[in-house]
Each structure stands twice: as structure tokens, then as C-alpha cells.
Amino acid sequence: MKTTAYLVEQPGGDFVAAEVELEEPRDDEVLVRIVATGLCHTDLTVPTMLPQEMMPTVVGHEGTGVVEKVGAAVTGIEVGDHVVLSFRSCRACGPCRAGDVGYCEQSLLLNYMGMRADGSTTMKRGEQTVFGNFFGQSSLARHALAYADNCVVVDKGLDLARLAPFACGFQTGAGTVLNVLDPRTDEPIVVFGAGAVGLAAVAVARGLGVETVVVVDPVAARRTVAEGYGATALDPTDEAAGPVEERVRALTGGGAAYAIDTTAIAAVVLQAQRSLRSRGLLVALGLGAPEYTIDAIDLLQSGKVVRSSIEGEADPLETIPQLIALREAGKFDVDHLVTTYPFEKIADAVADSKSGAVVKPVLVWGE
Numbered sequence: 001m002k003t004t005a006y007l008v009e010q011p012g013g014d015f016v017a018a019e020v021e022l023e024e025p026r027d028d029e030v031l032v033r034i035v036a037t038g039l040c041h042t043d044l045t046v047p048t049m050l051p052q053e054m055m056p057t058v059v060g061h062e063g064t065g066v067v068e069k070v071g072a073a074v075t076g077i078e079v080g081d082h083v084v085l086s087f088r089s090c091r092a093c094g095p096c097r098a099g100d101v102g103y104c105e106q107s108l109l110l111n112y113m114g115m116r117a118d119g120s121t122t123m124k125r126g127e128q129t130v131f132g133n134f135f136g137q138s139s140l141a142r143h144a145l146a147y148a149d150n151c152v153v154v155d156k157g158l159d160l161a162r163l164a165p166f167a168c169g170f171q172t173g174a175g176t177v178l179n180v181l182d183p184r185t186d187e188p189i190v191v192f193g194a195g196a197v198g199l200a201a202v203a204v205a206r207g208l209g210v211e212t213v214v215v216v217d218p219v220a221a222r223r224t225v226a227e228g229y230g231a232t233a234l235d236p237t238d239e240a241a242g243p244v245e246e247r248v249r250a251l252t253g254g255g256a257a258y259a260i261d262t263t264a265i266a267a268v269v270l271q272a273q274r275s276l277r278s279r280g281l282l283v284a285l286g287l288g289a290p291e292y293t294i295d296a297i298d299l300l301q302s303g304k305v306v307r308s309s310i311e312g313e314a315d316p317l318e319t320i321p322q323l324i325a326l327r328e329a330g331k332f333d334v335d336h337l338v339t340t341y342p343f344e345k346i347a348d349a350v351a352d353s354k355s356g357a358v359v360k361p362v363l364v365w366g367e
Contacts, residue, residue, distance in 0.1 A: 005123065005141035006346060007056040007130065008047040015140065015346045020058075020123045020130055022143055024069070030077055030146045031069035032085065036340070037139045038062030038164035039349050039361045041195075045287065046112070046134075054114050057131040058123065061087065061111075062167040062362075063139025063146075064160035074148050082160060084152045086167040086316035087111055088136035091149050101149075102310035111135045135168075140346075142365055152320045162335050164362045165196055166320050168311070170334055173200030173262070174326075175312020175319050176283055177208075181258045188212035188252035192272050193262035194222035194233070196360040197285060199337055201260050202229050204323075207331030214251050216244055216271075219356045225337070236271075248275035255280060264288030270295060279303040285312075340364050 003022050006015040025031045043059045050057060063085040070077055077083070088111050089096050089104035096104050104110065106117065114131030115121045122138070122145050123130035132138035136150045154163060173196070183189060189205050191198045194217035205213050206229045215226035215233045223233035232251055236244050249255045255277030261269050264286025270293050272282050279302065284292065294306060312319070326332035339358040341349040342365075349361035 001143065003141060003143040005058045005130070005132075005138070006060075006343070007058055007125070009056045010052060011050055011055070012048040015350070017344070018125055020125050020141075022141075022145065023122050025071045025145055027071040027073040028147060029071045030067055030074055030083075030148065030151055032063065032065040032083060032137075032144050032146050032151075033068050034063050034065040034139050034142055034144055034365060036064050036161040036164045036362050036364045038167065038169060039346075039353055039363060040168050042168070042287070043140070044350065044353070054131050056125065056128070057114055057134070058138040058141055059134045060138055060140030060144075061085070061135030062164045062169065063137050063144055064164045064167070065139075065144070067151075068143075077148060077151055077153060081153045082156045082158070083146070084154055084163050084167050084316075084320055085137040085139055085144065085146050086135070086150050086152060086171065086320065087311060088147060088150045099315065100313070101315045102313060140363070150316060152316055154321075154324060158324070161340050161362050161364050162338055163324070165200075165334070165338065165360050166323055167316070169196035169360060170200040170323065171314050171316065171319055172285060172312045173197035173260075174204040174323055174332065175314035176260055176285060176309050177201050177204050177312075178322070179313035179319070180283055180309050181281065183210055183258060185209040185211055187257035188214065189258045189260070190214040190216065190248050190252065190256040190272065190275050191260045191262070192216045192268050193286070194219070194226050195262060196337060198260065198262040199225060199359060200334060202226055202231050203334050204326065204332050206230050207326060207333065212252055214248055214256065216248070222356065222359065225359065229333070236268075244271045245274040252277070257281070259283070260285060262286050266292050269293075273304060273306060274298060276302070276304050279305075281305045281307070284308050338362050342366060
């Protein structure tokens with residue numbers, strides 16, 4: 001079938017609308033008419049890292065939409081269902097069988113290589129191969145092919161534009177609090193970076209009653225959003241106020257029990273480590289710096305833990321419904337973090353995302 005997709009034609013290039021030919025769904029695939037797609041940092045960084053041989057490509061991994069066709073081997077999904085599209089996993093390897101689907105042994109192939117597991121591609125522009133299948137969807141397009149393992153069926157009465165970030169950004173931040181930290185209400189949390197991932201962590205922590213949440217971000221507007229949740233927001237550029245880690249320790253009674261870094265800035269990760277109390281836990285979520293500096297003396301003398309997490313240890317089939325339920329219960333207040341753009345304004349969405357003018361841009365197709 002012919003559809004419209006937003007292609008990146010060279011590493012670091014702009015998104016360009018083009019008509020492409022999308023294959024019909026195979027037995028294990030689901031054809032989804034995309035309604036909305038969140039624009040994630042990964043969608044901006046991965047195309048800068050791909051070789052020209054994997055161009056043109058279509059990214060997008062926070063898609064929502066309506067199912068139009070279902071392959072013969074797919075169960076639990078029907079034509080007309082509304083779905084949120086998240087990351088893929090094979091559901092058969094050791095980590096998947098243990099419930100750790102974010103650590104699937106086939107994750108690289110299923111999510112990042114621009115093709116199906118058998119090496120075939122799903123799109124063409126004329127005779128030219130277009131690499132897609134990004135996160136099993138490539139949802140910066142009007143239609144996408146997805147799979148039962150990354151399609152989450154949701155209530156048809158819900159706003160799909162507001163649910164798009166649940167597929168990755170909101171799932172990662174909130175999932176980290178729910179699945180990794182599991183904090184008591186009296187255990188302070190500090191979050192470095194008040195973007196979509198960081199603010200989702202703040203939202204769910206406050207929604208669950210965590211009493212002290214500190215947010216560190218240089219953008220005043222984002223600090224204001226954090227304060228709206230009842231968090232204390234710090235400006236790391238305010239040198240007169242003293243070192244960030246000292247301010248965090250003062251606000252948290254000697255150090256935070258948990259820290260989350262979403263910035264991927266090495267110096268900030270070090271601040272996050274030093275902001276912890278003894279035996280505190282730092283979870284580094286950002287993708288950027290190839291190396292981090294760890295204060296080994298502080299680590300060895302305090303019993304602190306520094307670790308990472310993929311997608312907040314979430315299984316989309318379980319975590320996305322959980323977050324939707326929390327949203328409906330008023331314990332995950334994130335709708336106001338979303339700013340919608342028509343797809344043809346994708347360049348504006350990218351610019352506003354990079355500048356920090358908006359927290360979470362979501363692209364929406366018109367009728």
C-alpha cells in the first residue's frame with residue numbers, strides 16, 4: 001500500500017515527507033493507521049549515528065493508532081482496536097522468559113537495524129529500499145507495521161495523542177520509579193533533567209506520595225513544571241547558591257535515597273552520585289556520553305550503587321496499562337507535558353524539543 005512517511009536521507013539530515021510503498025502485513029504483523037507519534041530524543045540521535053548504507057530510514061517509536069489489518073498468527077488484537085506501540089522483544093530468549101524484556105537478546109536486531117529479523121525491509125520509495133521497522137514500528141509515518149509483542153490495546157475513549165509518550169519516554173521515567181526504585185514515601189528522590197523522562201519520574205513519585213522530590217534543571221520553565229508537582233527545583237547554573245550536591249543533601253536530610261539521571265552528561269552523573277546518602281542508588285537513564293566518571297572513594301566508603309536501566313525495567317504489555325490506570329486515578333498527571341503539532345510541522349517540533357521550549361512534542365495526523 002502507498003502511504004506517507006517522514007524519511008531521513010542522510011546521517012543527521014532533516015525529516016522529509018515522501019510517499020512510500022509499505023508491504024502488506026505478514027502473518028505475525030499488525031497494520032496500524034497512525035494517529036499520533038511522540039518525538040523522542042532517540043529519534044533525533046539514532047539517525048546521526050547510522051551509516052549512509054542504512055539510509056533513507058524512517059524512525060519513530062512512540063506511535064499510537066487504529067488497527068487496520070491483523071496477520072493470521074496474531075492473537076489478542078483485532079481490526080478497529082486502538083493501540084500504543086512500544087519497543088520489541090522476542091519473548092523467547094532467557095531474559096524475556098524471566099520477564100526482563102528490555103534486555104532481550106534480540107533487542108538490537110528487532111529495534112535498531114531497520115529491517116525484520118529475517119533481513120527483509122518493509123518499505124520502498126520507487127525501487128529504492130527504505131529502512132524502517134524501527135522499534136518494530138517506524139511510526140513517523142501515516143501507517144506502520146507492528147507486532148503483538150509491542151502493541152498494547154487501550155480503551156477507545158482515551159486520547160491517543162496524550163498516550164503516545166507512554167510508549168517510551170513516560171514509560172522509562174515512571175517505570176524507573178515503579179520497577180527499580182519502589183520508594184517508600186519517606187525516601188527522598190532527586191531527578192537530574194526535567195524533560196519528558198525526568199518529569200514522568202517526578203509525576204509518578206509524587207502521585208504515589210513520595211514526600212521529598214528534588215529536581216535539577218537549568219531551564220526555568222521546566223523547573224516551574226516540576227514545582228507544579230510539589231517538587232523542589234534547583235538551578236544548577238546558580239553558582240552563588242553553592243554546589244548542586246550540597247544543596248541536594250541539605251534538602252534531603254543528608255542525601256537522597258535515590259537519584260535518577262536523564263541528562264547523559266558526565267559531570268551531572270557525578271553530581272548525582274555525590275547527592276546520594278550512604279547506600280543510595282543512582283540510575284543513569286540518559287544516552288549520550290560514552291564514559292562517566294565515578295567518585296571511587298565516595299562509592300567504596302558509602303556502599304552506593306550506580307546502575308542503568310532500559311525502559312525503566314518495563315514490559316510494555318504490563319507497564320503501559322499500569323500507567324494508564326494511574327493516570328485515570330489522578331496519580332500520574334502528565335497530560336499537560338504534551339504539546340501537539342500537525343505532522344507537517346515536524347521541523348518546528350524538533351526545534352522546540354532541542355531548545356527546551358516544550359517538554360514532549362507529539363505529532364498528530366489530520367483527517
